[in-house]
Amino acid sequence: MRDGRIIKHISNQYVVMDMENENQYNCVAMGKLRKGLSPIVGDFVKFEQLEDKWAIQKIMPRKNELTRPVIANIDQAIVVMSALDPDFSTALLDRLLFLICYENIKPVICITKLDLIDETHKVYQYIEDYKKSGYEVHLTGLDYPVEDIVQILSKKISVLTGQSGAGKSSLINRIDPEFALHTQETSKALGRGKHTTRHCQLFQIRDGWLGDTPGFSSLDFSLLDEKHLADSVADFKEYQGQCKFNDCIHMNEPKCAIKEKVDNGEISSIRYRSYKEVIYMIQKTKRKF
Numbered sequence: 001m002r003d004g005r006i007i008k009h010i011s012n013q014y015v016v017m018d019m020e021n022e023n024q025y026n027c028v029a030m031g032k033l034r035k036g037l038s039p040i041v042g043d044f045v046k047f048e049q050l051e052d053k054w055a056i057q058k059i060m061p062r063k064n065e066l067t068r069p070v071i072a073n074i075d076q077a078i079v080v081m082s083a084l085d086p087d088f089s090t091a092l093l094d095r096l097l098f099l100i101c102y103e104n105i106k107p108v109i110c111i112t113k114l115d116l117i118d119e120t121h122k123v124y125q126y127i128e129d130y131k132k133s134g135y136e137v138h139l140t141g142l143d144y145p146v147e148d149i150v151q152i153l154s155k156k157i158s159v160l161t162g163q164s165g166a167g168k169s170s171l172i173n174r175i176d177p178e179f180a181l182h183t184q185e186t187s188k189a190l191g192r193g194k195h196t197t198r199h200c201q202l203f204q205i206r207d208g209w210l211g212d213t214p215g216f217s218s219l220d221f222s223l224l225d226e227k228h229l230a231d232s233v234a235d236f237k238e239y240q241g242q243c244k245f246n247d248c249i250h251m252n253e254p255k256c257a258i259k260e261k262v263d264n265g266e267i268s269s270i271r272y273r274s275y276k277e278v279i280y281m282i283q284k285t286k287r288k289f
Contacts, residue, residue: 001046001047001048001057001058002018002019002020002046002047002048003018003019003020003044003045003046004016004017004018004019004025004044004045004046004047005017005019005042005043005044005045005073006039006040006041006042006043006045006056007024007041007201007202007209008041008200008201008202009039009040009041009070009200009201012028012029013026013027013028014026014027014028014029014039014056015027016045016047016054016056019044025047025054026054027047027053027054027055027056028053028054028055028056029055029056030055030056030057033056033057033058033059037059039056039059040065040070040071040072040200041069041070041071041072041200041201041202041211042062042071042072042073042074042157042202043059043060043062043072043073044059044060044073045057045058045059045060046058046060063104064103064104064105065103066103066159069159069200069211070200071157071159071200071202071211073157074105074157074158074159075105075106075156075157075158076105076106076107076108076152076156076157076158076159077096077100077105077106077107077108077158077159077160077161078108078109078110078152078153078158078159078160078161078162079093079096079097079100079107079108079109079110079161079162080110080112080160080161080162080163080166080167080168080171081093081109081110081111081112081162081163081166082111082112082113082163082165082166082167083111083112083113083114083116083117083121083123083141084113084116084117084121084123085113085116085165086163086164086165086166088111088123088126089163090126090270090274091274091277092163092219093109093130094270094271094274094275095219095221095274095278096161096162096219097109097135097234098229098232098233098274098275098278099219099221100161101232101233101234102224102228102229102232104232106136107135107136107234108136108138108152109130109135109136109137109138110137110138110139110140110149110162110171111123111127111137111138111139111140112140112141112166112167112170112171113141113142113166113167114139114140114141114144115141115142115143115144116141126270127139129268129270129271130268132268133234133235133267133268133271134234134235135234136152138152140171146171146174146175149171149175150175150206153175153205153206153208153210154206154207154208155207155208156208156209157202157208157209157210157211158208158209158210158211159210159211160172160210160211172205172210175205175206176205176206221278221281221282221285222282222285224278224282226249226279226282226283227247227249229249229275229278229279229282230248230249230250233271233275235267235268235271235272235275236250236258236267239257239258239261239267242257243255243256243257243258244256249279250272250275251276251279258272259272
């Protein structure tokens, strides 16, 4: 059997790229798969030719999975935020970072429209705060070079998320104008928006891959587990296991290492404030049931 990766899914048809030679094959999923775990875009699979058709025989274990869009084995989520118009929001950025890390996906921050502000603007203080916390941050704006963005996309599966109006499409179009053309043509051909159409696809952009319906489409924290969130916040990783209680969620517990690090400035107070707000949201949702 061959090793492949699903790059497109329409109805019951899958396009699988051979990992060895990058040839693409139209495949169907064998019945034994449809009774269990269904193949989705991004899956690594075993496939082979059976008489007149190519068939997916096995789905390899996933390292992560999203439902919006339906895609697996994502290397990174690029969070695009605007410096101005719309205004930069640490609350929104932090909530997206928490969701991304919760799903075991690497976050990459990209700040756009920096040509609209000068170096004294408070956004640069926020940028330094994220860099100090260990987040990868990329800066861009009108006439800024895009090669560093190209590099972060290289040889990876990426999805995009961020503020509405932050310039996600404009940024990608500067990197590869063909990307927008491909996605528009696909949407028209499939009647995108009709409930009967099931479609998800990875498009090649330079030598990386990007989902055509990328990002986290809603900030839904209702199903999150508080302890899992506490363990997945990137800012807290270095200090895991240092709290007095193993089940500490870093709120009101005594001898909490995270709260101590916030007090002495080793963990961002901005991020911790955002974290507490999300915990309150989760707890409030649970109290309704």
